[in-house]
Amino acid sequence: MKHRLERAADRGLPHVSSPLAAETLQRVGRAATVALYDELALAPKPGLVSFVDSGSHTDMDAGTFLRSLFALRHYFAQIAALGARQAVFAELEQAGIEAERRMLQATAGINTHRGAVFSLGLLCAAAGRLLARGEPLAPATLRRSLVDGWGPALRERCTHSRDSNGQRAALNHGLRGVGEEAADGFPVLFEVAMPALHQALANGLNTRHARLQTLFAVMAALDDTNLAHRGGLAGLRHAQQMAAGFLAAGGAARPDAIAHAQAIHHDFVARRLSPGGAADVLAAACWVHKVCAST
Numbered sequence: 001m002k003h004r005l006e007r008a009a010d011r012g013l014p015h016v017s018s019p020l021a022a023e024t025l026q027r028v029g030r031a032a033t034v035a036l037y038d039e040l041a042l043a044p045k046p047g048l049v050s051f052v053d054s055g056s057h058t059d060m061d062a063g064t065f066l067r068s069l070f071a072l073r074h075y076f077a078q079i080a081a082l083g084a085r086q087a088v089f090a091e092l093e094q095a096g097i098e099a100e101r102r103m104l105q106a107t108a109g110i111n112t113h114r115g116a117v118f119s120l121g122l123l124c125a126a127a128g129r130l131l132a133r134g135e136p137l138a139p140a141t142l143r144r145s146l147v148d149g150w151g152p153a154l155r156e157r158c159t160h161s162r163d164s165n166g167q168r169a170a171l172n173h174g175l176r177g178v179g180e181e182a183a184d185g186f187p188v189l190f191e192v193a194m195p196a197l198h199q200a201l202a203n204g205l206n207t208r209h210a211r212l213q214t215l216f217a218v219m220a221a222l223d224d225t226n227l228a229h230r231g232g233l234a235g236l237r238h239a240q241q242m243a244a245g246f247l248a249a250g251g252a253a254r255p256d257a258i259a260h261a262q263a264i265h266h267d268f269v270a271r272r273l274s275p276g277g278a279a280d281v282l283a284a285a286c287w288v289h290k291v292c293a294s295t
């Protein structure tokens with residue numbers, strides 16, 4: 001039985017000429033909504049919102065995220081279709097800005113998925129671009145499609161500074177923000193998260209534990225500007241060390257992995273830390289895994 005969000009996403013398909021391409025683009029967009037739901041549903045997640053609790057957040061809960069996902073249900077198929085017709089970067093950006101506006105309307109101004117609108121949106125566009133060329137979806141081809149299609153525009157965009165939490169954290173601490181990650185074809189996604197997810201599944205971990213392992217691998221490696229915004233450089237480094245400690249102790253394969261992750265969750269809540277960037281990379285990894293297996 002399909003989830004309500006999946007059924008709603010089915011109706012959001014922009015016009016494309018070939019019925020086969022239309023169906024495939026729809027699947028790509030729907031997979032993004034489902035991947036964001038998968039990220040939300042994972043628990044425990046250090047400092048992050050799940051169906052169990054709101055982590056380090058006082059202004060939002062799982063219901064806020066569900067409303068945001070519902071508002072975004074048409075966007076991912078729309079931007080995949082833009083990618084399929086090799087739209088210029090400004091068109092992708094405009095679609096992202098409009099989606100972000102719908103998100104903020106649905107959440108009464110709370111930022112639930114700004115990073116995901118950007119990152120997963122770009123990945124959906126890269127998938128559309130590949131499908132239009134008749135190429136298969138695989139992690140390496142997706143990454144190449146993104147960099148070949150919009151890498152120079154993304155690099156150029158990084159040179160414009162904006163007044164945002166992420167930009168300020170990146171500038172103050174010399175970190176790589178989401179813009180640089182995107183311009184380089186999301187190295188942490190493709191070089192850390194995807195290998196971690198594949199290895200965990202190959203080792204026989206179930207989906208929940210494999211996603212937990214992936215989240216911690218990402219947290220240990222990513223310059224998550226959300227962590228730096230709330231906790232300064234010390235907060236970011238603390239979070240990275242906790243994640244590295246979890247992995248070094250055996251990670252999600254350890255029998256008491258859930259209890260260990262839960263203890264780190266409590267530590268992050270006490271410090272008001274929230275790795276929203278790592279959460280987005282986990283969702284992107286779930287999406288890559290889904291679309292590469294199903295198209």
Ligand SMILES: CC(C)(COP(=O)(O)OP(=O)(O)OC[C@H]1O[C@@H](n2cnc3c(N)ncnc32)[C@H](O[C@H]2O[C@H](COP(=O)(O)OP(=O)(O)OP(=O)(O)O)[C@@H](O)[C@H]2O)[C@@H]1O)[C@@H](O)C(=O)NCCC(=O)NCCS
Pocket residue numbers: 092093094095096097100111112113114115116117118119121122162164165166167176177178179181222223224225226229230274275276277278280281
């Ligand atoms: C390019 C934009 C998305 C803006 O990026 P910018 O660099 O200006 O910074 P932010 O506005 O801070 O947003 C960046 C979001 O990206 C996620 N993120 C952070 N670090 C990384 C990283 N290293 N790699 C990948 N992704 C990263 C993160 O998003 C998630 O967390 C948000 C929720 O966290 P919360 O703690 O609640 O955050 P705040 O409200 O910021 O603060 P508090 O006061 O509560 O503490 C949530 O968004 C998650 O998704 C960062 O937040 C953008 O401005 C832009 O250009 N948008 C329009 C264009 C567009 O989308 N185009 C799409 C196709 S081109």
Ligand SMILES: Nc1ncnc2[nH]cnc12
Pocket residue numbers: 039040047048049050057112113274275276277279280
């Ligand atoms: N589950 C979550 N909780 C808080 N911030 C997030 N950003 C992306 N996913 C998130």
